[in-house]
Amino acid sequence: MREDPVVTIPAAVPRLPAARLARTLAAVSGGCLVLTVGASSTTPVSTVLAGPPAGPLAAEPQVWWQWVLPRGMLLVVTVLAVIWARHWPRLILAGIGLTVPMAYTEVPGRPGMSSTGWLLAGWAADAAGPVALIGVLGAAGWLIRSGHVGWGAVAAGSGTGALLVGATMVGAGWLRQVPEMGAWHVGLTVAALAGTVPAVLAGSALVAARTVPRAPRRRIRPVLAAGVAAAALMLPNLSTDDRMSRILGVTMSALMRHPSAVAGVTGALVLLAGLGAAGLAGRWGAAAGLTVAVVQLVVAAPLLLAVWALAGETPLRWAAAVFGVALGAAGAASRRRVPLAAGAAVFCAVALFIAVAATAGAPEKLIYQRESVPGALLLVGLCATATALAGSAAATVAHRTELPVALGPLVAVLVYAGHQILQATYLGADGLPESSYLNPVYHLSTAATGLLVTAAAVGALYGAELLVTRRAERRAAEEIRRQAAIAERERLARPIHDGALQVLALVARHGPDLGPDGARLAELAKVHGDALRRLIAGADAAAAESGDIDLRVLLAPYESAQVQLALPAEPVLLPVHRARELAAAVIAALDNVRRHAGERAHAWVLVDDDPREVRVSIRDDGVGIRAGRLPQAAAQGRLGVAQSIVGRVRNLGGSAEIGCSGDAGTEVELRLPRR
Numbered sequence: 001m002r003e004d005p006v007v008t009i010p011a012a013v014p015r016l017p018a019a020r021l022a023r024t025l026a027a028v029s030g031g032c033l034v035l036t037v038g039a040s041s042t043t044p045v046s047t048v049l050a051g052p053p054a055g056p057l058a059a060e061p062q063v064w065w066q067w068v069l070p071r072g073m074l075l076v077v078t079v080l081a082v083i084w085a086r087h088w089p090r091l092i093l094a095g096i097g098l099t100v101p102m103a104y105t106e107v108p109g110r111p112g113m114s115s116t117g118w119l120l121a122g123w124a125a126d127a128a129g130p131v132a133l134i135g136v137l138g139a140a141g142w143l144i145r146s147g148h149v150g151w152g153a154v155a156a157g158s159g160t161g162a163l164l165v166g167a168t169m170v171g172a173g174w175l176r177q178v179p180e181m182g183a184w185h186v187g188l189t190v191a192a193l194a195g196t197v198p199a200v201l202a203g204s205a206l207v208a209a210r211t212v213p214r215a216p217r218r219r220i221r222p223v224l225a226a227g228v229a230a231a232a233l234m235l236p237n238l239s240t241d242d243r244m245s246r247i248l249g250v251t252m253s254a255l256m257r258h259p260s261a262v263a264g265v266t267g268a269l270v271l272l273a274g275l276g277a278a279g280l281a282g283r284w285g286a287a288a289g290l291t292v293a294v295v296q297l298v299v300a301a302p303l304l305l306a307v308w309a310l311a312g313e314t315p316l317r318w319a320a321a322v323f324g325v326a327l328g329a330a331g332a333a334s335r336r337r338v339p340l341a342a343g344a345a346v347f348c349a350v351a352l353f354i355a356v357a358a359t360a361g362a363p364e365k366l367i368y369q370r371e372s373v374p375g376a377l378l379l380v381g382l383c384a385t386a387t388a389l390a391g392s393a394a395a396t397v398a399h400r401t402e403l404p405v406a407l408g409p410l411v412a413v414l415v416y417a418g419h420q421i422l423q424a425t426y427l428g429a430d431g432l433p434e435s436s437y438l439n440p441v442y443h444l445s446t447a448a449t450g451l452l453v454t455a456a457a458v459g460a461l462y463g464a465e466l467l468v469t470r471r472a473e474r475r476a477a478e479e480i481r482r483q484a485a486i487a488e489r490e491r492l493a494r495p496i497h498d499g500a501l502q503v504l505a506l507v508a509r510h511g512p513d514l515g516p517d518g519a520r521l522a523e524l525a526k527v528h529g530d531a532l533r534r535l536i537a538g539a540d541a542a543a544a545e546s547g548d549i550d551l552r553v554l555l556a557p558y559e560s561a562q563v564q565l566a567l568p569a570e571p572v573l574l575p576v577h578r579a580r581e582l583a584a585a586v587i588a589a590l591d592n593v594r595r596h597a598g599e600r601a602h603a604w605v606l607v608d609d610d611p612r613e614v615r616v617s618i619r620d621d622g623v624g625i626r627a628g629r630l631p632q633a634a635a636q637g638r639l640g641v642a643q644s645i646v647g648r649v650r651n652l653g654g655s656a657e658i659g660c661s662g663d664a665g666t667e668v669e670l671r672l673p674r675r
Helices: 018-039 045-050 061-085 085-105 115-145 150-169 182-201 216-233 240-246 250-257 260-298 300-309 314-333 338-358 373-398 408-425 439-515 518-536 539-543 551-558 578-596 629-635 640-651
Strands: 548-550 563-566 573-575 603-609 613-620 655-660 666-673
Touching: 018 085, 018 115, 045 085, 061 085, 061 115, 061 216, 085 115, 085 182, 085 439, 115 373, 115 408, 150 260, 150 300, 150 314, 150 373, 216 260, 216 408, 240 250, 240 260, 250 260, 250 573, 260 300, 260 373, 260 439, 300 314, 300 373, 300 439, 300 563, 314 338, 314 373, 338 373, 338 439, 373 439, 439 518, 439 640, 439 666, 548 551, 548 578, 551 563, 551 578, 551 603, 573 578, 578 603, 578 613, 578 640, 578 666, 640 655, 640 666
Parallel strands: 563 603
Antiparallel strands: 548 573, 603 613, 613 666, 655 666
């Protein structure tokens, strides 16, 4: 027996009270501050969004472990964080705690620290970012599933926005860093602790207990995807100069002269592993992760341009970034987040195309001329666009994938791979890099095109999710109707079995004893009794019938000396339920002819089939129906024609017309659309 499909609709826990929501947002803000601190500790700006730096290629065995060991630690930490993503308040608090040792090293007048302490503090700071990001994304997913879609989108978008703010804090490279950066790191860490610790302690039950356990497969695949993504970032550290020269088939000296090619090969290797992680994350996770990764990747070039243009305007640069993130968060909170985010991306793309055209293909002029206003406007637009796009993507797929995996490790590995691959394109006419910092700036047209692609991607993602949701709702509604029909059949089956079937069985058994009329009556009782039994016994099967059936097969048994059928030569295929209901209406009309048109009346049934509808005409040569008889019968409760014929066809979306002219007989015409 075929099993009925299971229709599932994402379930949501009750909306949060105001105090609980405030504690959640306070914890999310603390996690975003940790991300800002981590991003502002990276140099240069063009690598801030590319994930953890890979470090130089190592040739000596005693050196490579210094790079692989921290990456192995990040792998373990990332996998554990994904496993415990449901406990996101503690993850955020853990991320802040991992930031404290490095913040301590930046406190003025602190006591000295040993080299081992410095090393451990650096490792802890590297782990703080992934832990805090997974915690923030876990909170975002939980908020969305709790009915606070806008706040969840804000939380997810703010994760990307925090990285952008950190990028603007770094400055335009190590020569441009803010001297007071250490004090800012300490202040932001303290602020994160002050906002998160009370929220977590006051709301120990921030996360409601899961009422329905997830399937084991759904628990394992996200963990595997996070592990593969985190392991992919170890590949650059495992590649020595000797291994890379063998892969490329060049000498060591050529390898040193073309570092961009080395970066491209490294990025390609990481990308392959990232695609494997995307496959494990599922189609929704892969689509969302790729969308957000492209967003972060394409804003790196114009972000570098804006930061360089505002290199001497530190307060303006920071204010523009924060304002842009706040603007993007407001867009993500709106119910029209998707069109707003896509529109912002298109606007920024047009602005970049204009910047390239206005500078005659040399956008670096904005840097050299220190154009503060265009740089600030560009920075606001980029931060707002990236934040809104990330929040919109998260809100779209939160019910269908694990946000901590899709927008966390998966995005990190894809962005890192893309950043490395793009370095192979940052070359001048001589095949060598033109500049160590400004290479991405020369690719603003590519970045603008990428923004247009992300606008289309987030719209397509939303459209696909809407289509799947509507389909699930239709299936759920059909399932509800099916179950209701089965319940109604079962309810009617009991009185039919105890009443009508018993009477019909009695008539079929004793009818022949009453002569010829009794024998005919017994035959009819047996036919209708069998039909009722099939209806009762096959209630479930009838409700689950699918496919098409030939209407001619259903009507053929009713041809006799008094009933002539005119059927098409080709099969008249209709869905089973519709065909059976139409045939039942025809049979009811023939039964009326037998009972009311006279003993010598004949009936003719004509079936006409065309691509749009099926028409059935039942005509007899009986006494006809006098005017007003049908409304009078309906008023008296005799609903044979109204329900058995007209009602059946109209319930299927068709029409039924009954006409007569005096004693010239009656004609019933039934019209049924094919779908």
